[in-house]
Amino acid sequence: MYSLEVKNLTKTFGKITAVDNANFEVPEGSIFGLIGRNGAGKTTTIRMMMGIYLPDNGEVVLKGAKIGPEFKSRVGYLPEERGLYKKMKVIDTLYYFAEIKGKRKNEVHKKVDEYLKRFELYDRRLSKVEDLSKGNQQKVQFIATILHDPDFIILDEPFSGLDPVNTNLLKDIILEMKQKGKVIIFSTHLMDFAEKLCDHIAMIDHGKIILKGSLKEIKQKYSQKNVSLTYNGDVSFLNHHPIIDKVENFGNTTGIRLKEANQTQELLKLLLDNNVIVKKFDANDISLQEIFIELAGKDEDNFKKEVANV
Numbered sequence: 356m357y358s359l360e361v362k363n364l365t366k367t368f369g370k371i372t373a374v375d376n377a378n379f380e381v382p383e384g385s386i387f388g389l390i391g392r393n394g395a396g397k398t399t400t401i402r403m404m405m406g407i408y409l410p411d412n413g414e415v416v417l418k419g420a421k422i423g424p425e426f427k428s429r430v431g432y433l434p435e436e437r438g439l440y441k442k443m444k445v446i447d448t449l450y451y452f453a454e455i456k457g458k459r460k461n462e463v464h465k466k467v468d469e470y471l472k473r474f475e476l477y478d479r480r481l482s483k484v485e486d487l488s489k490g491n492q493q494k495v496q497f498i499a500t501i502l503h504d505p506d507f508i509i510l511d512e513p514f515s516g517l518d519p520v521n522t523n524l525l526k527d528i529i530l531e532m533k534q535k536g537k538v539i540i541f542s543t544h545l546m547d548f549a550e551k552l553c554d555h556i557a558m559i560d561h562g563k564i565i566l567k568g569s570l571k572e573i574k575q576k577y578s579q580k581n582v583s584l585t586y587n588g589d590v591s592f593l594n595h596h597p598i599i600d601k602v603e604n605f606g607n608t609t610g611i612r613l614k615e616a617n618q619t620q621e622l623l624k625l626l627l628d629n630n631v632i633v634k635k636f637d638a639n640d641i642s643l644q645e646i647f648i649e650l651a652g653k654d655e656d657n658f659k660k661e662v663a664n665v
């Protein structure tokens with residue numbers, strides 16, 4: 356069952372079509388990633404979902420009914436432009452945001468302390484927001500987003516500006532919220548996060564949805580001719596080998612696309628024969644990053660052909 360559906364959403368700004376007839380479905384109890392490059396249309400889509408922008412066309416549907424004001428009280432929204440009152444103390448900021456969502460101080464007091472401690476902000480609770488680093492301000496805003504225990508959590512680029520420790524903490528909290536049955540929707544251009552967290556994704560490019568669905572199924576579909584390799588040695592000989600379609604270096608791993616799905620054993624033998632030390636050989640594995648580059652890294656002509664097939 357879908358909890359939230361985006362139907363034919365379109366938004367133009369003058370001559371720019373920021374979102375072009377976008378359709379996707381967010382299943383109940385899922386972590387959903389809206390992924391795309393800079394300027395792809397993620398924020399505009401989210402703003403339409405939140406009722407901040409009126410769409411030129413289309414609608415957002417919640418459990419079969421057009422979204423209304425009641426949705427606002429059930430949602431926690433972290434906007435891309437982080438907007439906190441700079442002169443306000445951290446603790447007052449959190450109580451203020453909770454109050455806007457109808458929660459009294461004594462209802463959220465315990466939770467506020469708990470989150471401040473988890474995010475290592477408890478000692479800064481009496482500091483003014485403006486005295487915190489950007490990353491810490493973002494953590495405060497994230498806490499403010501979830502304090503009222505919303506059913507839907509919509510996060511626009513939540514990981515940008517966070518260090519690895521806080522990124523992990525945020526990931527843990529997102530997973531905890533999923534366990535509680537919440538729907539989490541977040542936008543990102545960082546495929547790693549989407550890959551680790553999401554059950555479902557929609558990939559947006561040039562305002563169009565070019566890929567959507569269960570991440571597992573998408574990866575299965577795209578992985579049949581793929582090998583993800585970790586190695587020591589030199590694999591440059593693969594570049595012009597007749598069984599190889601493409602070799603892409605992703606830093607820690609190398610993605611190899613074969614011309615045919617049944618050539619994985621031949622590839623393994625080839626690597627060993629050429630004295631490559633194989634540390635990890637994942638046949639039929641493909642990263643979301645590879646799929647993303649394949650689809651969103653296309654030139655304009657290929658892009659139009661691909662979109663025509665979604």
Ligand SMILES: Nc1ncnc2c1ncn2[C@@H]1O[C@H](COP(=O)(O)OP(=O)(O)OP(=O)(O)O)[C@@H](O)[C@H]1O
Binds near residue numbers: 368395396400435
């Ligand atoms: N208020 C606006 N006025 C004019 N153009 C806009 C406005 N908002 C967005 N755009 C344009 O719409 C397109 C999509 O922008 P959007 O911010 O939705 O992309 P995004 O995927 O969120 O990008 P990023 O990851 O860089 O934040 C871009 O070309 C952007 O310049």
